[in-house]
Amino acid sequence: MLAQFGFGVFALTFLLALFSVGAAVVGYFDKSDRWVEAARRAMLLTFPLVTLAALTLAYLLVTGHYELQYVYSVTSNDMPFYLKITALWGGQAGSLVLWSWLMSAFVSAVTLRKWERDRELLPWVIVVTSITLAFFLSLSIFYENPFARWWQTTAGDFVPRMFAPAGAIPVSPADGQGLNPLLRHPGMILHPPMLYLGFVAFVIPFAFAIAALVTGRSDDRWIRLTRRWTLVAWLFLSLGLVLGMRWAYDVLGWGGYWAWDPVEIAALMPWLTGTAFLHSVMIQEKRGMFKQWNMLLIILTYSLVIFGTFLTRSGVLSSVHAFSESAIGPMFFVFIGITFVTSVALLIYRWKDLRAEVEMKSLFSREALFLLNNLMFMGVLIVCFWGVIFPLISELVTGQKVTVGPPFYQRANAPLFGALMALMGIAPLSAWGKSTYKTLGRALWKPSIPTAILPLVLALLGVHNWIALVGFTLVAFVIFVTLFEFWRGVRSRQKKQNENFPIALWRLAGHNRRRYGGYLIHLSMVVMAIGILGIELYQTTTQKTLAVGEDIQIAGYTLRYDSLAQFPYTDGRIVTRAVMSVFQNGKLLGELYPRYDYYPASGQPMTIAGVRSTLADDLYVVLVNWENVSEAQAPFKVYHNPLVNWLWIGNLMFIFGFLVAAWPEREEEKREGKI
Amino acid sequence: MQKSLRSGIQGRAKFIIGGLLILAAIIYLIVSATQANAEYFMTVDELKSKGNTLVGRNLRISGAVVGDTIQYNPQTMNLTFDIAHVPGDNAAIEMGGGLAAVLHAAVTDPSRARLTIVYNGPKPDLLRDEAQAIITGHLGDDGIFYADSDGLLLKCPTKYQEAVPSQVVNGN
Numbered sequence: 001m002l003a004q005f006g007f008g009v010f011a012l013t014f015l016l017a018l019f020s021v022g023a024a025v026v027g028y029f030d031k032s033d034r035w036v037e038a039a040r041r042a043m044l045l046t047f048p049l050v051t052l053a054a055l056t057l058a059y060l061l062v063t064g065h066y067e068l069q070y071v072y073s074v075t076s077n078d079m080p081f082y083l084k085i086t087a088l089w090g091g092q093a094g095s096l097v098l099w100s101w102l103m104s105a106f107v108s109a110v111t112l113r114k115w116e117r118d119r120e121l122l123p124w125v126i127v128v129t130s131i132t133l134a135f136f137l138s139l140s141i142f143y144e145n146p147f148a149r150w151w152q153t154t155a156g157d158f159v160p161r162m163f164a165p166a167g168a169i170p171v172s173p174a175d176g177q178g179l180n181p182l183l184r185h186p187g188m189i190l191h192p193p194m195l196y197l198g199f200v201a202f203v204i205p206f207a208f209a210i211a212a213l214v215t216g217r218s219d220d221r222w223i224r225l226t227r228r229w230t231l232v233a234w235l236f237l238s239l240g241l242v243l244g245m246r247w248a249y250d251v252l253g254w255g256g257y258w259a260w261d262p263v264e265i266a267a268l269m270p271w272l273t274g275t276a277f278l279h280s281v282m283i284q285e286k287r288g289m290f291k292q293w294n295m296l297l298i299i300l301t302y303s304l305v306i307f308g309t310f311l312t313r314s315g316v317l318s319s320v321h322a323f324s325e326s327a328i329g330p331m332f333f334v335f336i337g338i339t340f341v342t343s344v345a346l347l348i349y350r351w352k353d354l355r356a357e358v359e360m361k362s363l364f365s366r367e368a369l370f371l372l373n374n375l376m377f378m379g380v381l382i383v384c385f386w387g388v389i390f391p392l393i394s395e396l397v398t399g400q401k402v403t404v405g406p407p408f409y410q411r412a413n414a415p416l417f418g419a420l421m422a423l424m425g426i427a428p429l430s431a432w433g434k435s436t437y438k439t440l441g442r443a444l445w446k447p448s449i450p451t452a453i454l455p456l457v458l459a460l461l462g463v464h465n466w467i468a469l470v471g472f473t474l475v476a477f478v479i480f481v482t483l484f485e486f487w488r489g490v491r492s493r494q495k496k497q498n499e500n501f502p503i504a505l506w507r508l509a510g511h512n513r514r515r516y517g518g519y520l521i522h523l524s525m526v527v528m529a530i531g532i533l534g535i536e537l538y539q540t541t542t543q544k545t546l547a548v549g550e551d552i553q554i555a556g557y558t559l560r561y562d563s564l565a566q567f568p569y570t571d572g573r574i575v576t577r578a579v580m581s582v583f584q585n586g587k588l589l590g591e592l593y594p595r596y597d598y599y600p601a602s603g604q605p606m607t608i609a610g611v612r613s614t615l616a617d618d619l620y621v622v623l624v625n626w627e628n629v630s631e632a633q634a635p636f637k638v639y640h641n642p643l644v645n646w647l648w649i650g651n652l653m654f655i656f657g658f659l660v661a662a663w664p665e666r667e668e669e670k671r672e673g674k675i
Numbered sequence: 676m677q678k679s680l681r682s683g684i685q686g687r688a689k690f691i692i693g694g695l696l697i698l699a700a701i702i703y704l705i706v707s708a709t710q711a712n713a714e715y716f717m718t719v720d721e722l723k724s725k726g727n728t729l730v731g732r733n734l735r736i737s738g739a740v741v742g743d744t745i746q747y748n749p750q751t752m753n754l755t756f757d758i759a760h761v762p763g764d765n766a767a768i769e770m771g772g773g774l775a776a777v778l779h780a781a782v783t784d785p786s787r788a789r790l791t792i793v794y795n796g797p798k799p800d801l802l803r804d805e806a807q808a809i810i811t812g813h814l815g816d817d818g819i820f821y822a823d824s825d826g827l828l829l830k831c832p833t834k835y836q837e838a839v840p841s842q843v844v845n846g847n
Contacts, residue, residue, distance in 0.1 A: 222805055376692070379701040386705055391716075401716035401763075403735065405811075412708035416701070541824075545749045545798060586784060605800065624797035633749050635797040668709060 003068055003147040006056035010141055013049040013104070015201060016042050016133035024123040024130070036119070039126045047108035054101045056222035057094065057146050067172040069160030070094060070146040070425045076178030076601055080573040082189070083179055089192045092180045093146035098193065099309065100136045102200040106229075107133060110204060118225065124211035132203050135335050140627040143328045170373070181573070181599045181606040187247030191240055195267055198237025199305045202274060205231040206302035209295055213346045218291065218353040223281045231662045234278055235655075239270050242651045253607035253622045255541060255639035260406040265384045266311035270304040271385070273297050283367050286432065288357030290367075292347065293374070295354065299343040306336050311388075365435040369427040376420045383412040391615060410536070414467070421474040421529065424522045427483045447480040470534045477528040478626050482519045487514075509660060517661025523656050528650030534617075534643025543624075551583075555640040556581040557619055559592070564631050573597040578623045578634060582612055594623035594636070617642045714811060719760035719788045722814065735811045736820065737761065739781040740829075742783065742804025754794045758808050778805045794822040801829035812842040 020042040027035030039078040058068075062084045066072045074087040074094065081189050088094045107129045115122045138148065148160040151168035158171065182188075205226035212222040244264065245257040257314060258264060277297040283290045310332035345355075360367055394402040429443035454476040455469045486505070489512075493504040509516040544552045546561040553559075562579040569575050576596035581588060599606070605625045620639040620649030623629070714733040722729065722736060728741040738758030745756040762768060771777040781787055782805050792810055802808070807830045812822035 053677075360690065363693065368690075372697075375697050377696070382701060382703055383708075386709075390709065403714045403716065404712050405714055405733075408708045408712035411711065412704045415704060543752060545752060545797075625800055626797055627800055628749070635749065635752065637797065 002056055002060055003065070003149060005279055006053045006060070007141075007145065007147040009049055009053040009056070010137060011149075013046050013053070013100075014134055014137040014141055016049070017048060017130045021130045021134065023126050024126040028123040033119075035125075036123050040114075040122065043107050043111040046104040050097075050101045050104040050137075054088070054097055057097060058085060058088055059097045061085070064175045064176070066174065068147050069150055070147070072150065072176040074179050076176040076572075078570075079184075079602075080179055080571065083184055086183070087179050089196075089397045090183050090545070093140065093144040095192060095196075096144055097146055098137060098196055099200065100140060100174040102193075102196055103129070103133045103136060103203065104202055105149055106200055110207075112140075113229060118221065120215050121208060121211040121222070121225075124214045124469055125207045126208035128210050129203060132207075139331060143331065157374075169614070174663075175601075178599065179603045181437070181597065182251055183608075185247055185251050186245050187250060191243040191247055193244055194236050194642065198233050198235070198240050199309060200269060201229055201233030201236060202298075202301050202305050205233070205277075206298050209298045209344065210343060213295065213343075213350050214354065216350065218350070220281075220288075220291075223284060223294065228664075229283070230274070230278060230281070230663065231558040231658070234271075234274050235658050236656065237267070237274060237664050239651075241267055241271060242648075242654075246648065249644075250611075251606065251608070254533070255609075255611050255620050255637075255641065257537065257644075260387070260409045262388050262658070265388055265409075266304075266308040269381055270301050270308055272377050272381045273301040273304060276374045277301060278530070279370055280374050283370050287367055287390075289360065290371075290607055291354035291356065292351060295347050296344075297374075299340065299347065303336055303340045306332065310336065361433065362435050364430060364437050364440045366427060369423055369430050371509075373420065373423045373427065376416050376423065379416045380413055380420075382384045383409065383416070390562050390670065414601050417529075418470060420472060421471075421478055421526060422570065424525065425474070425477040428481060428519065428522075430479060430483055431519060444481075447477065447484045448660070449538050450480050465537055468533060468537050469482050471529065471537075473628075475526045475529050475533075478522060482523050485519060486516070513663055514661050516655050517659075520657030521654055522657075522661055524653035525545045526650075527645050527653055531644050531647030531650065534646065535641045538642040540640045541638065543635065545633050545635045547633055548631045552638055553617070554615070554638045556584060557589075557640070559621060559632060559636075559638060561636070562591075564634060569597070572601060574597045576623065576625075576629060578610075578636075580610065580621060580636075582619060592619070592621050594621045595598030596623055596625040598625075613645055615643075615645055667669060716761045716763070718788045719758060721763075721814075722790065723788050727814075727816070729814050730816055731813060733811070733812055734841075735792070735809065737763070737807065737809045738802060739778040739803060740808050741782050741789065744791075745798075745802060747798045752796055754796065754798050755791060755804075756802065756808075757789045757791050757817045758810075759784070759789050761807070772825075773804075774807065778807055791819045792822055793819055794827050796824055796827070799827060799829055802827075806830065 020039040023035045023039035023042065026474070027033065027037075027039060039601050060068055061075050062081065064071070064075065064077060064084075066075075070091060070093045074090040075084050079087070085303055088093065089098045106423050110125065110129070111122075117628065122564055146163050148162045150170045150171045150173065151161055151165055153159055153165055154167040159165065159168070161168075164170070172325075194470075205222070208222040208226045213219065241264075244267070248259070249257040280290045280294055280297060285668055286292050310329070360371070362368060378665075391401055391403045394400060425447075426440070426444065430440055430521065448496070451473060455473045456470055458472060463472075479611050489508045490501060490504045493499055494506055497504070497507075505540045538553055540552050542552065546552060548561055548563060551560040560581045560583065562581055564578050566574065575595055577593055578594045580594065582592060590612060592612055594608070594610035596605055596607045599605075605621055607625055610621040610623075618639075618641040620641055622637040624635040624637055626635055628637070712733065714735050715729075717725075717729075717736050719736065719738045722734070738756075739761050741757040741759055743835055745754075747754045761777055761781045762771070763812070768774055768777050769778065792812075794810075794812075809828040809830070810820065810822045811826035811828075812820055815821055
């Protein structure tokens with residue numbers, strides 16, 4: 001009964017979304033505010049409705065209604081309560097429900113306001129968001145129905161269907177298969193919702209951009225209105241990516257955090273265009289330039305968001321994320337095609353209206369450097385896109401399937417990331433409009449001096465890898481420039497306002513949140529770069545089969561295999577856990593507990609590394625899952641990951657910098673009526 | 676007037692040249708990185724027919740694990756086994772009655788081309804008779820395929836994702 005109820009609510013919401021598309025279009029062309037208002041109210045209703053359907057599904061998951069195929073495939077009796085909740089996005093059908101739910105939440109949040117001042121944009125914002133919502137709802141209704149139940153047909157086969165096939169009898173399993181063990185991790189609780197929040201929030205600026213194009217508004221109003229949405233989308237997308245890295249590091253047991261898996265790249269691509277967008281809208285706000293470019297960037301971001309969901313959900317590419325092959329692939333393809341072509345056609349139609357108000361003059365001006373920054377992000381995007389589609393292209397052209405692995409991405413992207421870091425250092429010191437290499441040079445020489453010393457010091461300390469030397473020098477450059485900028489600002493405040501240092505710093509950042517928050521985010525990026533350089537360039541690994549009492553050496557550490565235990569855990573998994581002692585220079589540093597868990601219900605093993613983490617390095621030990629593991633012989637794989645902790649520390653700094661940048665400024669808020 | 680026009684053209688020229696240089700650099704990066712890191716997907720038959728021309732290239736090869744040939748020394752972590760040819764494309768696999776049937780046929784047919792794989796590392800549990808192996812590595816002069824560390828990926832044809840209810844109670 002409940003399943004039918006949930007399905008009915010979904011169908012109703014779908015019709016409501018279609019109705020608001022129609023009503024908004026009619027309202028716009030008939031200039032009838034009543035229709036627009038009807039469309040707005042319909043959109044307001046979608047959130048409570050989808051919430052109701054999602055809660056129904058959550059209830060069915062928690063109460064173990066295994067007669068539903070989705071519930072059966074992602075939960076089981078022995079799973080704890082919180083995992084049954086997270087099972088909502090543990091499978092294909094459920095993750096689409098999450099998408100629709102977030103989309104409806106954002107749509108309702110937007111339509112909660114009446115938009116008196118920007119009423120002309122409203123119908124088209126509703127059209128774009130409703131079409132997107134209706135698309136995702138239709139996937140749930142027609143293709144990946146989370147409410148479908150098991151039936152046994154007259155031929156004896158078990159099939160999941162919403163409605164009874166002829167002559168079939170309903171069946172109810174007593175227990176389910178349980179969530180994929182890899183997804184039973186705290187990182188997994190947050191990673192998909194964060195990523196989806198980021199994905200879905202980017203739909204809002206896109207909707208306003210399209211509305212601006214249709215209504216012919218060529219000013220930056222749409223950007224100002226959606227600035228906060230863009231920031232929020234970007235934050236969640238970034239957090240989603242980093243949580244995914246952390247999850248991979250903790251759970252997948254291969255000593256790394258990022259494998260250039262097509263699906264990881266699919267989530268990275270909208271982040272790249274989104275980051276470029278975040279930078280280039282500043283140029284439009286300040287100088288009235290890059291209007292066409294900003295439109296293109298947000299259109300690309302939207303398409304890549306849908307493309308990212310498509311890659312994860314269609315099974316087109318094989319990866320750790322891909323669910324089994326599914327019928328929704330072609331649907332996504334058609335939807336992306338139609339929305340992309342329509343948006344670009346609109347942009348071309350308005351192309352002339354969106355010409356820059358001033359011309360770019362100097363190669364060394366801030367706008368030129370921002371353009372360069374955008375080109376670098378586009379470069380990384382092209383590299384990633386090429387890597388993902390290369391196998392498909394080569395198979396089409398030559399008949400030979402050829403792929404490119406992680407070394408391709410590392411090699412092609414490293415110089416681009418290096419250039420981006422250099423720009424992070426140079427751009428804050430450049431001036432708008434007219435700026436020559438002389439003025440830029442004058443601003444740069446002070447922070448350049450300590451930067452120039454660093455590679456010499458590193459080389460003397462024995463760092464001879466030139467990529468490391470360049471990389472760490474760039475890191476130092478950005479840090480010095482940023483600190484120098486803070487120092488310069490604080491000093492001038494101290495002189496002018498006669499404030500002491502902490503107060504001057506507080507007020508400086510407080511009055512210029514976007515700028516100084518941005519600097520903090522730059523700092524956090526290079527701190528992350530320290531971790532990435534460390535693990536990418538200096539990771540070492542070794543493996544050995546040990547008997548109890550034997551040891552293995554890596555990077556000055558000695559790890560001794562002490563004992564092995566095997567025991568069942570409350571949720572049914574069987575844990576095999578080794579104890580290892582870590583020594584350095586004969587001194588005991590502590591114990592590590594690498595283990596692997598076996599889930600008999602699903603037949604899936606999961607490897608959990610034992611990790612000793614410090615600011616200098618991580619010691620990452622994997623007990624290799626092997627049937628003959630015993631006290632007499634157990635295979636271990638050990639990774640030494642220098643500096644990797646800075647990747648996570650940088651991420652915490654990133655959140656702080658974001659809060660500084662995005663914290664609402666009260667006066668400005670009143671003045672501009674932002675959302 | 677003349678002067679400002681000329682400086683305008685000059686101004687634009689330097690941006691166009693700069694843009695083209697950057698574009699060229701990005702294309703160069705992509706082309707060179709692709710060439711250096713391309714990994715060729717192959718079946719055992721394709722590999723055998725191309726022979727020694729492939730020595731040194733990055734290859735990714737798939738086949739069916741022949742159970743009797745698996746040899747593993749836990750002390751040295753040396754693992755060797757043979758794989759038998761299975762067709763590469765999905766349509767052929769579907770024609771052969773699904774992956775499990777195709778793998779079974781490959782292993783039991785003595786006339787199938789086989790390839791010896793050498794891998795250094797722990798023996799994966801999934802390395803069993805009639806499992807599908809996807810191996811990245813390179814072909815040696817000796818005709819043996821040397822797998823990269825982490826270059827061994829195994830799949831068992833039983834996909835639990837698609838399983839149907841096992842403990843069924845009739846009715847609601």
